[in-house]
Amino acid sequence: MKAVCLISGGMDSYVAAAIAREEGYLLYGLTFNYGQKNRRELTSARKVAASLKMKKHWIVPVCLPVTGSSLTDPRRAVPRKRTASVPTTYVPARNTIFISHGLAYAEVIGAEAVFVGVNAIDYSGYPDCRPEYLRQFQRLIDLALKKTVKGDRLFLKAPLLFLSKAEIVKKGLALGLDFSLTWSCYLSGRLPCGSCPSCRLRARAFQQAGVRDPSGRGK
Amino acid sequence: MKAVCLISGGMDSYVAAAIAREEGYLLYGLTFNYGQKNRRELTSARKVAASLKMKKHWIVPVCLPVTGSSLTDPRRAVPRKRTASVPTTYVPARNTIFISHGLAYAEVIGAEAVFVGVNAIDYSGYPDCRPEYLRQFQRLIDLALKKTVKGDRLFLKAPLLFLSKAEIVKKGLALGLDFSLTWSCYLSGRLPCGSCPSCRLRARAFQQAGVRDPSGRGK
Numbered sequence: 001m002k003a004v005c006l007i008s009g010g011m012d013s014y015v016a017a018a019i020a021r022e023e024g025y026l027l028y029g030l031t032f033n034y035g036q037k038n039r040r041e042l043t044s045a046r047k048v049a050a051s052l053k054m055k056k057h058w059i060v061p062v063c064l065p066v067t068g069s070s071l072t073d074p075r076r077a078v079p080r081k082r083t084a085s086v087p088t089t090y091v092p093a094r095n096t097i098f099i100s101h102g103l104a105y106a107e108v109i110g111a112e113a114v115f116v117g118v119n120a121i122d123y124s125g126y127p128d129c130r131p132e133y134l135r136q137f138q139r140l141i142d143l144a145l146k147k148t149v150k151g152d153r154l155f156l157k158a159p160l161l162f163l164s165k166a167e168i169v170k171k172g173l174a175l176g177l178d179f180s181l182t183w184s185c186y187l188s189g190r191l192p193c194g195s196c197p198s199c200r201l202r203a204r205a206f207q208q209a210g211v212r213d214p215s216g217r218g219k
Numbered sequence: 220m221k222a223v224c225l226i227s228g229g230m231d232s233y234v235a236a237a238i239a240r241e242e243g244y245l246l247y248g249l250t251f252n253y254g255q256k257n258r259r260e261l262t263s264a265r266k267v268a269a270s271l272k273m274k275k276h277w278i279v280p281v282c283l284p285v286t287g288s289s290l291t292d293p294r295r296a297v298p299r300k301r302t303a304s305v306p307t308t309y310v311p312a313r314n315t316i317f318i319s320h321g322l323a324y325a326e327v328i329g330a331e332a333v334f335v336g337v338n339a340i341d342y343s344g345y346p347d348c349r350p351e352y353l354r355q356f357q358r359l360i361d362l363a364l365k366k367t368v369k370g371d372r373l374f375l376k377a378p379l380l381f382l383s384k385a386e387i388v389k390k391g392l393a394l395g396l397d398f399s400l401t402w403s404c405y406l407s408g409r410l411p412c413g414s415c416p417s418c419r420l421r422a423r424a425f426q427q428a429g430v431r432d433p434s435g436r437g438k
Contacts, residue, residue: 030284056284058284060282060283060284061280061282062282063279063280063281064279064320064323064324064327065249065275065277065279065324066324066327066328067323067327068326068327085368086365086368090365091323092322092323092324092326092327092364092365093319093320093322093323093326093363093364094323095363096319096322096323096359096363097316097319097320097323100312100315100316100319101283101312101316103311103312103315104283104286104310104311104312104313104315104316105283105284105285105311107287107311107312108283108285108286108287108311109285127362127363127364127365127367127368128362128363128364130362132362133359133362133363136355136358136359136362137359139355139358139359140315140352140355140356140358140359143346143347143349143351143352143355144312144314144315144346144347144352145311145312145346145347146305146309146311146346148346149304149305149346
């Protein structure tokens with residue numbers, strides 16, 4: 001039983017992939033290099049893949065002429081504060097592109113599921129992290145692939161969808177995960193910056209879970 | 220008014236893009252280099268983009284660890300005959316990956332539509348060419364993008380969906396298109412092979428339209 005796991009190098013996709021392993025899947029990892037300033041997450045993704053004993057792990061380049069996101073555009077600074085609406089760190093159609101690649105890989109290797117670390121509770125205001133988006137994507141998958149012509153299904157699984165960030169931390173610790181392997185900061189410093197929205201979200205998660213963050217700046 | 224046009228270098232996407240131009244859109248082209256053996260279609264895509272005076276045209280690499288398709292795998296021959304079910308030329312999730320890139324580009328440049336040359340009548344048995352697939356994709360788009368959070372829409376347009384191949388030829392000629400710029404053959408010879416399923420489909424289209432194919436082997 002095979003599963004494709006999309007892993008970013010962050011906490012959520014690490015826990016989601018570990019859940020897939022717990023469910024008995026053989027793991028095939030995909031990580032995307034889409035020009036993110038945060039290069040450290042690619043290194044973290046490799047560590048995560050190794051720690052979960054993934055059968056394969058590929059870092060796949062995704063090339064877009066432009067993205068207009070502060071996560072990739074050197075002329076736009078990553079925001080220091082969480083904004084109310086969709087933040088500048090939004091990368092257009094990112095999850096749609098990533099999941100599409102996951103489908104292709106899953107179909108070729110005969111996987112039964114694609115696992116994503118998408119979370120709808122403490123998420124960052126991205127439209128492609130919403131439950132209705134994922135439900136709709138499942139309906140698209142049910143029409144998109146060769147195997148679906150024969151009535152077979154490929155399942156898009158987001159086991160963290162309705163967990164809080166603190167619950168994700170607890171779940172990961174219960175599964176014996178080492179969060180020091182992961183990287184959440186939007187930047188690529190030696191230590192996490194501690195002040196970008198992603199660092200703040202992470203700090204709060206560990207705080208609420210009542211445990212220390214093993215990454216550099218955990219308090 | 221901008222439209223992203225996905226062009227392959229073949230006839231259908233050329234006509235679809237020309238229809239977008241006729242409708243008054245400023246055209247932004249995307250072509251995908253996904254390792255297809257047929258390298259000639261990339262050259263044709265450039266010619267098509269130039270002939271339609273596209274504002275921009277990008278050839279975007281799409282990298283997958285494996286595709287399992289005879290269109291890309293050097294160990295698998297492109298079939299000579301049309302098969303009944305989904306043919307070996309099927310590339311897993313191809314249109315899903317391509318359209319996803321189109322969405323990203325469209326959102327960044329503020330385009331209102333993504334045009335695809337998908338055709339459901341004389342198509343090649345690919346699941347991701349079916350009308351229900353495209354309808355479902357529109358529903359996904361309506362949830363996937365930043366602009367859709369504000370209730371704005373981006374339209375996925377497939378103006379050739381219900382045309383026969385002969386009607387596509389006639390439509391293209393009525394729009395003054397030069398089909399000698401396009402390339403349909405699955406291989407990359409000096410002339411089209413004339414015998415692969417795509418060449419056969421093209422030959423029949425011109426025959427039924429009652430006109431000569433200006434590409435090398437047209438009879």
